[in-house]
Amino acid sequence: MARFALRIEYHGGPFCGWQRQAEGLPSVQAAVEAALGRLEPAEHRIAAAGRTDAGVHATGQVAHADLARDWDPFRLSEALNWHLKPLPVAVTACARVADDFHARFSAVERRYLFRMVARRAPVTLDAGLVWQVRELPDPAAMRDAASHLVGRHDFTTFRSALCQADSPVKTLDEIAIDEVPCPGGHEIRFTLRARSFLHNQVRSIVGTLERVGAGAWPPARVAAALAARDRAACGPVAPPQGLYLTGVSYPADPFAG
Incomplete structure (x- = not known):
C-alpha cells in the first residue's frame, strides 16, 4: 500500500x-x-x-x-x-x-479563519461564505477581550456539549483580528492558531467576541466567562458559513518541494 x-x-x-x-x-x-x-x-x-x-x-x-x-x-x-x-x-x-x-x-498546528462582513446591503458574491452583521463591531474592544483567551486555559465555556475531547484544556497560540474595507462596508477577519481545537471552540469564541464588539458585553466579561468553566456563560455561537480551516502544519511539510 x-x-x-x-x-x-x-x-x-x-x-x-x-x-x-x-x-x-x-x-x-x-x-x-x-x-x-x-x-x-x-x-x-x-x-x-x-x-x-x-x-x-x-x-x-x-x-x-x-x-x-x-x-x-x-x-x-x-x-x-x-x-x-x-x-x-x-x-x-x-x-x-x-x-x-x-x-x-x-499535526502540530491548525489554523482557522472566520470572516464577518459588516454592511447594510445584503451580501451577494459572498453569500454563504461570511457571517453578515449590520453594524460594524469595535475591533479594538474585541482584541482587548480576545487577549484573555490566548494561552493555556480550560475552555469548557467555549466547548460544545457534544465535544468528545478527553480534556477541555487547550493552548490557544493566537487570535488576530483585522479590519479590511469591502464594498459597502467592512470585513472583520479573525485568525486563530492552536495545536488543536475543541468542538465549536472557534465559533463560540467569535460569537462571544461579536457581543463585545457590538457593545453588549464589556471586554472583562470574556475573562469572567472563561473562568466560569460553564457553557452557560458563553455568548452566542457564530454561524458556520463564516468559518474556514485554512491550514494544518506538520513537523515536516508533506507538500514542500
Missing part, C-alpha cells in the same frame, strides 16, 4: 460536514472516498486533520489515503479532481508520504 497526503479545499454549504454519516447524508469525506473508489474499486476510508461541521469551509484541510497503486502524486490529484466534479471540492496538493504519517495525529 502507498500512503498519500491530500490538501483539500471545499465549500461546506452542500455538506453535512467533513465526516461520513451513517444516514448517507452528503459529506466531504464520502465525496473524496467515492472519487478514490472510481480510481481503485474498493471501500476507501480516509482520515482528516479536522472534522469540520456542516456549512464550514476549508482551503487547507489535510487528509491521508492508502492506495494499492503507487500513483504519481500529480496524476492522482488530477484524477481525483476529475471525479469530484461538479461538487465544490478540490484537491489542491498531493504528496507521497511515509506509512506512519497521519493527517490528524501527526
Whole structure:
C-alpha cells in the first residue's frame, strides 16, 4: 500500500460536514472516498486533520489515503479532481508520504479563519461564505477581550456539549483580528492558531467576541466567562458559513518541494 497526503479545499454549504454519516447524508469525506473508489474499486476510508461541521469551509484541510497503486502524486490529484466534479471540492496538493504519517495525529498546528462582513446591503458574491452583521463591531474592544483567551486555559465555556475531547484544556497560540474595507462596508477577519481545537471552540469564541464588539458585553466579561468553566456563560455561537480551516502544519511539510 502507498500512503498519500491530500490538501483539500471545499465549500461546506452542500455538506453535512467533513465526516461520513451513517444516514448517507452528503459529506466531504464520502465525496473524496467515492472519487478514490472510481480510481481503485474498493471501500476507501480516509482520515482528516479536522472534522469540520456542516456549512464550514476549508482551503487547507489535510487528509491521508492508502492506495494499492503507487500513483504519481500529480496524476492522482488530477484524477481525483476529475471525479469530484461538479461538487465544490478540490484537491489542491498531493504528496507521497511515509506509512506512519497521519493527517490528524501527526499535526502540530491548525489554523482557522472566520470572516464577518459588516454592511447594510445584503451580501451577494459572498453569500454563504461570511457571517453578515449590520453594524460594524469595535475591533479594538474585541482584541482587548480576545487577549484573555490566548494561552493555556480550560475552555469548557467555549466547548460544545457534544465535544468528545478527553480534556477541555487547550493552548490557544493566537487570535488576530483585522479590519479590511469591502464594498459597502467592512470585513472583520479573525485568525486563530492552536495545536488543536475543541468542538465549536472557534465559533463560540467569535460569537462571544461579536457581543463585545457590538457593545453588549464589556471586554472583562470574556475573562469572567472563561473562568466560569460553564457553557452557560458563553455568548452566542457564530454561524458556520463564516468559518474556514485554512491550514494544518506538520513537523515536516508533506507538500514542500
